[in-house]
Amino acid sequence: MQTVSRPARVLQPPRPRFILLTLALAFFWDLIPKGEWGFWPELTLAVLTFWAMRDPERVGVWTAFVLGVMLDVGRGVALGQEALALVWVVYLAQRRAARILWFGGWGQALLLLPLWLLALALQAAVRLAAGGDWPGWDYFGTAFADAALWPILSYALLWPQWRAVRSDAPASLS
Amino acid sequence: MNSPLGASPNVPRFHRTMSPGQRLGLATLAAVLLLVLDLRFGALGAVRDAISVVLRPVQEAAHWPVKLATDGSIYFATLAEVQAENARLRRIEMEDRLRAATLAALEAENAEFRRLLGMSKRAELRTIGVEVLYDAPDPFSRRIVVDRGANAGVRLGLAVLDAEGLVGQVTRIQPLVSEVTLITQKDHAVPVMVQRNGVRGVVYGLGDGYLELRHLLADADVRADDLLVTSGLDGVFPPGILVARVVSVDTGTGFSHIVCEPVAFGERRRYLMVVERVPAKESPAGGT
Numbered sequence: 034m035q036t037v038s039r040p041a042r043v044l045q046p047p048r049p050r051f052i053l054l055t056l057a058l059a060f061f062w063d064l065i066p067k068g069e070w071g072f073w074p075e076l077t078l079a080v081l082t083f084w085a086m087r088d089p090e091r092v093g094v095w096t097a098f099v100l101g102v103m104l105d106v107g108r109g110v111a112l113g114q115e116a117l118a119l120v121w122v123v124y125l126a127q128r129r130a131a132r133i134l135w136f137g138g139w140g141q142a143l144l145l146l147p148l149w150l151l152a153l154a155l156q157a158a159v160r161l162a163a164g165g166d167w168p169g170w171d172y173f174g175t176a177f178a179d180a181a182l183w184p185i186l187s188y189a190l191l192w193p194q195w196r197a198v199r200s201d202a203p204a205s206l207s
Numbered sequence: 208m209n210s211p212l213g214a215s216p217n218v219p220r221f222h223r224t225m226s227p228g229q230r231l232g233l234a235t236l237a238a239v240l241l242l243v244l245d246l247r248f249g250a251l252g253a254v255r256d257a258i259s260v261v262l263r264p265v266q267e268a269a270h271w272p273v274k275l276a277t278d279g280s281i282y283f284a285t286l287a288e289v290q291a292e293n294a295r296l297r298r299i300e301m302e303d304r305l306r307a308a309t310l311a312a313l314e315a316e317n318a319e320f321r322r323l324l325g326m327s328k329r330a331e332l333r334t335i336g337v338e339v340l341y342d343a344p345d346p347f348s349r350r351i352v353v354d355r356g357a358n359a360g361v362r363l364g365l366a367v368l369d370a371e372g373l374v375g376q377v378t379r380i381q382p383l384v385s386e387v388t389l390i391t392q393k394d395h396a397v398p399v400m401v402q403r404n405g406v407r408g409v410v411y412g413l414g415d416g417y418l419e420l421r422h423l424l425a426d427a428d429v430r431a432d433d434l435l436v437t438s439g440l441d442g443v444f445p446p447g448i449l450v451a452r453v454v455s456v457d458t459g460t461g462f463s464h465i466v467c468e469p470v471a472f473g474e475r476r477r478y479l480m481v482v483e484r485v486p487a488k489e490s491p492a493g494g495t
Contacts, residue, residue, distance in 0.1 A: 061265060061268070061269055064262075064266055064344075065270070065272055065273065066269075066340075066341040066343075066344050066352070067344065068341065068342055071346070093227075093230065094227070094230045094231055094234045095230070095234065097234070098234045098237065098238065101238070102241070102258070103258060103262065106255050106258040106259055106262055107262050107265070107266055107269075108343075108344045108345060109343055109344070109345060109350075109379060109386060110344075110347070111242055111245050111246050112241045112242065112251050112254065112255060113237075113238040113239065113240070113241030113242040113245060114238075116234075116237075116238040117235065117238035117239065120231065120235060120238060121231070121235070124227060124230075124231040127227065128227070157347070159242055159246075160347035163242075163247075164393060164394055165348055165393065166346075166347055166348055166349060166392065166393045166414040166415075167414065168346030169346075172346050
């Protein structure tokens with residue numbers, strides 16, 4: 034998995050449709066009700082972080098905001114809660130992208146873990162301040178699940194870009 | 208914020224190239240604004256509904272895996288389990304029939320007395336059977352989602368019961384599903400009275416599965432093992448539904464600290480009942 038971020042590979046620019054598709058799939062996964070267990074990964078968080086670092090021109094703070102609000106509505110939680118968290122994760126990930134992407138999959142996961150924990154902590158702070166129930170410590174398991182998944186996930190999301198140039202690929206928008 | 212708003216109207220405030228910091232600030236502000244409006248003022252129902260219209264098909268698709276899993280587990284329940292349950296249900300049905308027969312007689316009698324006393328008719332109850340679909344995906348609250356919504360006549364604020372007692376209250380409705388906040392949710396309040404002597408109070412959810420009875424007179428007579436029933440004073444819940452059993456009464460500090468536990472199995476039950484109090488149509492006394 035170390036090859037993921039080796040700069041030796043020349044990456045094709047990601048296709049907007051692929052970004053959209055992966056974000057949509059992640060969003061769909063996050064809408065599936067999963068019960069009490071806290072260690073389900075939150076894919077929107079992870080996929081968004083990935084694209085925020087890899088394609089900051091297209092995926093930024095506002096993408097995070099819109100996705101966050103949609104997640105809030107879809108799950109019936111407080112409006113703006115996930116949006117706030119995602120916005121901060123994207124901002125911090127983009128600021129540190131150069132440093133983070135220098136590492137391999139597990140290194141990246143380790144550096145991203147604090148950001149994801151922050152995202153969960155932000156949401157907890159907001160909801161607890163508003164009189165919510167304490168969700169238990171396994172609530173933070175989501176961040177660890179994302180970190181555990183990160184090497185495979187980033188490999189899968191990067192894969193289409195480091196394949197040979199496809200002649201049938203539509204011209205990039207940028 | 209050195210330049211005041213509107214100081215130079217010709218210069219656009221939002222360039223295409225806002226710095227990342229500015230974008231973050233603006234997005235944070237927007238998110239916080241949403242949170243305050245939603246949590247503090249509950250003012251964003253329309254926004255939520257508008258976005259839900261777009262999201263609903265996606266949501267329903269996302270619920271398929273859960274539905275498959277639960278339906279699958281029922282399909283594979285063993286015959287012995289089903290037979291045992293069937294036997295149990297038959298026995299309960301027999302008992303209930305007997306009770307229902309007595310109840311009908313009592314109801315007629317009660318109505319007659321009320322008429323004689325010139326009291327208004329008792330409100331009638333309308334019930335809707337619902338099935339629990341799943342826990343709401345919000346770790347900060349105790350809510351469940353059930354499979355009947357506005358289309359089936361579920362309305363905001365209705366009481367939700369299981370066979371034992373009060374489970375919660377409908378707090379959000381959609382056409383096909385609705386969300387029930389459990390009485391154990393932190394600070395969720397239900398007006399109750401002690402079944403034994405009619406002492407009134409309010410039980411609040413503590414967020415840890417227990418409830419606390421508050422707003423009692425200082426010398427109120429409440430003991431452990433007392434049963435609390437809805438008082439019906441809120442005009443929403445029908446009176447007389449079992450809510451909780453008093454676990455401990457602590458009057459050590461001058462204030463009474465009364466902890467109760469809910470009698471309903473709510474969270475673990477699959478089938479629940481939404482109950483609506485329908486006001487009686489004509490009232491002989493003319494008052495309501």
